[in-house]
Amino acid sequence: MRLSKIFTIVTFVLFILACLPLAWIINGEWGAYHAADQGLGSIQIAHLAMVAVEKISTERGPANALIGAPAGGGGREKLRVARLASDRALQDLVTALSPSRSAYHRQALAAIRIARQRLSEARHDMDRIIASPAPTATEIMASIRRMFDVVPVVLEAVNALSFQASSVYPQLSNPLSGARLATELREYAGRLGSTLVPALTEKRPLTETEAREVFILRGRIEQLRGTIRLRLSVPTTQSVQRQALSNMESRYFRNGLARVDDILLASRLRQPYAATPAAFTAAYIPTLHSIVELRDSMLSTAADEAAIQQRAAFRHLLAATALGVIALIAQLALFAYIRWLIAKPLLAASKLLSDIADGRLDAELPATLRKDEIGDVLRAIAILRRNSQEKRVLEQERQRLIDELTEVSRIDFLTGIANRRAFTQTADAEIARASRAGESATLILFDIDHFKQVNDQHGHDSGDAVLVHVAAIIERICREDDLAGRYGGEEFVVLASHGNASSGETLAERLRAGIAESPCSLPSGQQLAVTASFGVATLGEASATLESLLQAADRALYAAKRQGRNRVVAA
Numbered sequence: 001m002r003l004s005k006i007f008t009i010v011t012f013v014l015f016i017l018a019c020l021p022l023a024w025i026i027n028g029e030w031g032a033y034h035a036a037d038q039g040l041g042s043i044q045i046a047h048l049a050m051v052a053v054e055k056i057s058t059e060r061g062p063a064n065a066l067i068g069a070p071a072g073g074g075g076r077e078k079l080r081v082a083r084l085a086s087d088r089a090l091q092d093l094v095t096a097l098s099p100s101r102s103a104y105h106r107q108a109l110a111a112i113r114i115a116r117q118r119l120s121e122a123r124h125d126m127d128r129i130i131a132s133p134a135p136t137a138t139e140i141m142a143s144i145r146r147m148f149d150v151v152p153v154v155l156e157a158v159n160a161l162s163f164q165a166s167s168v169y170p171q172l173s174n175p176l177s178g179a180r181l182a183t184e185l186r187e188y189a190g191r192l193g194s195t196l197v198p199a200l201t202e203k204r205p206l207t208e209t210e211a212r213e214v215f216i217l218r219g220r221i222e223q224l225r226g227t228i229r230l231r232l233s234v235p236t237t238q239s240v241q242r243q244a245l246s247n248m249e250s251r252y253f254r255n256g257l258a259r260v261d262d263i264l265l266a267s268r269l270r271q272p273y274a275a276t277p278a279a280f281t282a283a284y285i286p287t288l289h290s291i292v293e294l295r296d297s298m299l300s301t302a303a304d305e306a307a308i309q310q311r312a313a314f315r316h317l318l319a320a321t322a323l324g325v326i327a328l329i330a331q332l333a334l335f336a337y338i339r340w341l342i343a344k345p346l347l348a349a350s351k352l353l354s355d356i357a358d359g360r361l362d363a364e365l366p367a368t369l370r371k372d373e374i375g376d377v378l379r380a381i382a383i384l385r386r387n388s389q390e391k392r393v394l395e396q397e398r399q400r401l402i403d404e405l406t407e408v409s410r411i412d413f414l415t416g417i418a419n420r421r422a423f424t425q426t427a428d429a430e431i432a433r434a435s436r437a438g439e440s441a442t443l444i445l446f447d448i449d450h451f452k453q454v455n456d457q458h459g460h461d462s463g464d465a466v467l468v469h470v471a472a473i474i475e476r477i478c479r480e481d482d483l484a485g486r487y488g489g490e491e492f493v494v495l496a497s498h499g500n501a502s503s504g505e506t507l508a509e510r511l512r513a514g515i516a517e518s519p520c521s522l523p524s525g526q527q528l529a530v531t532a533s534f535g536v537a538t539l540g541e542a543s544a545t546l547e548s549l550l551q552a553a554d555r556a557l558y559a560a561k562r563q564g565r566n567r568v569v570a571a
């Protein structure tokens with residue numbers, strides 16, 4: 001597998017391995033943020049449920065005030081407004097719970113459906129009692145109890161939502177349960193007032209049942225008061241809650257319950273009541289606000305704390321995501337850097353080595369100042385390439401010299417035509433080929449006449465000039481495919497291929513005439529007449545080799561010399 005591919009696979013695998021724990025961490029942070037968000041939502045919805053409980057409790061005040069009261073006055077309008085407020089609070093709660101996102105929400109929604117049904121029936125019954133001119137105490141109490149029965153159902157929703165919020169924020173269980181207890185306290189405080197209404201309406205002492213009910217309610221209220229105080233006795237309780245608690249103590253537990261105690265005392269002493277139901281309600285109900293304020297203060301503390309934690313969870317999520325992304329980018333950048341630092345130069349080095357091995361020595365070498373192993377490799381490749389280039393130059397020079405030597409060894413240094421060795425090699429092969437092919441070939445051997453005299457009379461240089469002069473005539477007259485050479489001294493030889501005896505003799509005659517008719521210019525400037533004698537031998541049965549042709553031609557040449565020179569004699 002190629003190095004680049006291995007590097008890509010390793011990068012991919014390491015990237016995935018880094019992604020997995022990051023995804024796990026981010027998923028955890030997302031879960032924490034999501035739970036915090038839901039917990040905060042639950043606190044807000046729990047608040048709506050508590051408000052609904054409060055509104056339903058409050059609705060009993062104007063209803064009770066209307067029982068036995070003369071028709072007219074603003075009582076009806078107050079009841080209408082109170083009922084509208086209850087309906088709106090329940091609707092707000094239903095809207096906030098839809099669509100339900102958890103089992104707690106579904107449980108709360110189911111409870112509210114039942115509560116609405118019960119509330120509708122209780123209102124119907126209450127309207128009947130209000131319309132009745134003289135309802136009995138039992139009828140009034142039954143009607144009031146039906147209103148009471150609505151509240152525990154809504155409290156179920158409050159409990160479900162508070163539990164959900166507490167499960168996310170265990171540290172907020174104190175303010176959350178404190179708010180829930182305050183909601184219950186508000187309910188029982190309301191019930192206490194409602195329980196007194198029949199006796200006030202009928203201007204009679206409390207019945208034994210009513211007195212027991214009041215006793216139980218007072219006990220329940222004290223119990224709730226104690227539990228709330230316990231919840232708020234922890235050091236983390238904020239001053240605003242302590243203030244709300246003290247406000248509730250003075251307004252409800254001192255002023256509000258003082259009204260109740262007045263009525264209970266008058267009832268026990270069988271004395272007439274100092275307040276009508278409406279006056280009692282008007283004095284008693286406002287004191288319940290202090291309980292609601294305490295509830296809201298605890299809820300607002302819990303909501304603030306939850307919002308802080310939700311924001312912290314969001315910041316953690318953001319930080320984890322940002323760190324994760326930065327880590328991945330850093331990892332990719334590191335891989336890219338390593339690729340650039342190691343893999344890329346190694347690949348380039350491998351390509352350069354392949355090029356050098358294939359003889360491509362002109363590829364550009366990256367200039368490197370690197371001091372590491374990669375730098376060493378690149379420098380070694382540069383040296384290797386330089387050595388290869390030098391070796392190539394040397395090889396070329398060597399070949400050139402070989403070619404030159406070969407050429408020199410085949411050419412006569414004086415005349416520039418083939419020497420005896422070159423002529424012999426080529427002529428041997430040509431005669432063998434012509435012999436095989438059944439073609440004709442003529443060998444012309446000739447010798448300059450009285451050459452010794454030229455040397456003797458005009459000097460050796462003039463002799464050389466005559467030799468060069470004759471060679472030039474040979475080159476001028478012979479065809480390209482004729483083989484001509486200096487056979488030795490002042491002796492020349494020509495092998496005329498593809499010819500016959502007569503054409504060979506003709507060529508010899510043309511050579512003879514050419515030499516005889518062209519005087520040679522000696523270095524001294526003197527013109528010297530030169531002649532030569534020719535022996536011609538033609539390829540035949542008896543002369544199938546160069547050697548035999550040469551012997552035959554030499555004999556003919558000798559004959560030509562004897563016959564007076566400057567002539568052609570055929571063997």
Ligand SMILES: Nc1nc2c(ncn2[C@@H]2O[C@H](COP(=O)(O)OP(=O)(O)OP(=O)(O)O)[C@@H](O)[C@H]2O)c(=O)[nH]1
Binds near residue numbers: 447449459461489490
């Ligand atoms: N200048 C010069 N002279 C050469 C060369 N080679 C051979 N000779 C001379 O050629 C002469 C040959 O002379 P001979 O063999 O006596 O023949 P000749 O004088 O030509 O007489 P014939 O051939 O009988 O006409 C000798 O004096 C050689 O020294 C050469 O390369 N240059």
